[in-house]
Amino acid sequence: MTSEQLMEMYDLMLERFGPQGWWPGETPFEVAVGAVLTQNTSWANVEKAIGNLKAAGRLSAEGIHDLEREELAALIRPAGYFNVKAKRLKNLVDWLVENYGDMDGLEGLSTYQLREELLGVNGVGRETADSILLYALSREIFVVDAYTGRIASRHGLIDAEADYEQLRGLFESNLPTDVQLYNEYHALLVRVGNEFCKPRPKCERCPLVGLPHEIECQY
DNA sequence: GACCAGGCACATC
DNA sequence: GATGTGCATGGT
Numbered sequence: 001m002t003s004e005q006l007m008e009m010y011d012l013m014l015e016r017f018g019p020q021g022w023w024p025g026e027t028p029f030e031v032a033v034g035a036v037l038t039q040n041t042s043w044a045n046v047e048k049a050i051g052n053l054k055a056a057g058r059l060s061a062e063g064i065h066d067l068e069r070e071e072l073a074a075l076i077r078p079a080g081y082f083n084v085k086a087k088r089l090k091n092l093v094d095w096l097v098e099n100y101g102d103m104d105g106l107e108g109l110s111t112y113q114l115r116e117e118l119l120g121v122n123g124v125g126r127e128t129a130d131s132i133l134l135y136a137l138s139r140e141i142f143v144v145d146a147y148t149g150r151i152a153s154r155h156g157l158i159d160a161e162a163d164y165e166q167l168r169g170l171f172e173s174n175l176p177t178d179v180q181l182y183n184e185y186h187a188l189l190v191r192v193g194n195e196f197c198k199p200r201p202k203c204e205r206c207p208l209v210g211l212p213h214e215i216e217c218q219y
Numbered sequence: 220g221a222c223c224a225g226g227c228a229c230a231t232c
Numbered sequence: 233g234a235t236g237t238g239c240a241t242g243g244t
Contacts, residue, residue, distance in 0.1 A: 039226040045242060046225090080224090080241040088227080125227050145225050190225050198223075223244085231236085 003174040005157060010181075013188040020187035023135035025050075028103040029061060031136035032096075035128045036089050037079040048078035061102050064093045088123025095121050103136065111139040126164050134186070138179050142171040143186045147193025154197065 024043070025031040030050065037046040052075045053059040058067060067075075073086035095117070100106055106114060111133060118129035126144070133139040144167045153160040158170050175181060 035225090038224085040224060040239090041226085041241080042224040042243070044224090045240095048242090078241060081226090081239045082241080084227080084239055123227065127226065131225080143225085147225070186225085194225085200222080221244105224242095227239095229237090232234090 002157065002170070006171065006174050009155070010185055010188065013192055014184065017188060017191050019184060020191055022183055022187035023131075025135075028136040030059060032092065032103065032132045033059065033064075033089065035131040035136070036092060036123065037076060037085060039081070039085070039088075039128060041080050045079050049076040052076065052078070061093055061097050064089060065097045084123070088121075091121050091123050092118075106137060111141065114139070115141070130168070134179065134182055140177050140179055140182065142168050142175070142182045144168050144171075145186070145190065145193075147189050147197060148186070150199070151189055151193060151197050 023031045023034065024047075025034050033053070034046055034050060037049050050059065053064075056075055058064055058072075058075065064072060067090075069086050069090055072089060073082045076082050076085055076089070079085060096102065096105075109117070114137070115129055115133060118124050118132060119126065124132075130141045130143045133141040134143050144164050148171075149158075149160075149162065149167055152158045152167060152170065153162065158167065162170070171182075171185070175185070
């Protein structure tokens with residue numbers, strides 16, 4: 001049953017909003033950088049930070065590896081939390097450069113091993129690791145975020161207390177294993193969440209008749 | 220001014 | 233294992 005509900009939800013979102021064209025980034029490395037910078041931060045702010053890195057000619061593994069943490073922090077300032085994110089970004093890039101050279105060097109690793117290694121980097125949690133796996137490396141991992149849990153629980157698909165891995169399991173075990181489906185599904189959840197499924201319930205006037213949000217929302 | 224945004228680590232119980 | 237807190241800019 002859940003499989004049908006998840007696919008119905010997907011079809012409705014796709015019909016209403018169309019393909020979201022994720023991830024907004026030109027290279028796997030840019031996607032990985034964006035994954036760190038967008039932690040608890042709107043994408044508009046991240047774009048400014050990435051623009052700064054590009055303008056400074058630093059949007060590459062070596063480019064960031066060679067930067068001092070303070071210089072990096074100044075460049076990514078618009079993304080917020082710039083001191084912690086400078087550390088986290090350097091942790092990720094240092095791990096990458098010192099062990100694999102560049103994103104290409106990750107090809108040979110299994111998805112499981114890659115996930116474990118990414119989670120071993122201080123500052124890379126589950127969502128960041130999974131975003132890199134799916135959107136930068138095209139691995140079959142469903143990305144979970146705050147919207148995923150909020151939408152899924154408000155629509156009765158899962159308990160409100162479900163943790164990250166339970167949510168990932170809900171989608172991965174009830175959907176066909178398909179990178180492009182995972183890609184579009186998560187992007188659509190973010191789109192719907194951004195516009196309609198806020199932490200505080202303001203759902204009474206949700207204008208989207210026909211979306212899952214309206215079908216099952218329990219607020 | 221309040222609230223929110225595509226989290227995460229760390230301290231503490 | 234669960235809960236609370238700091239981190240910061242920018243849009244609505």
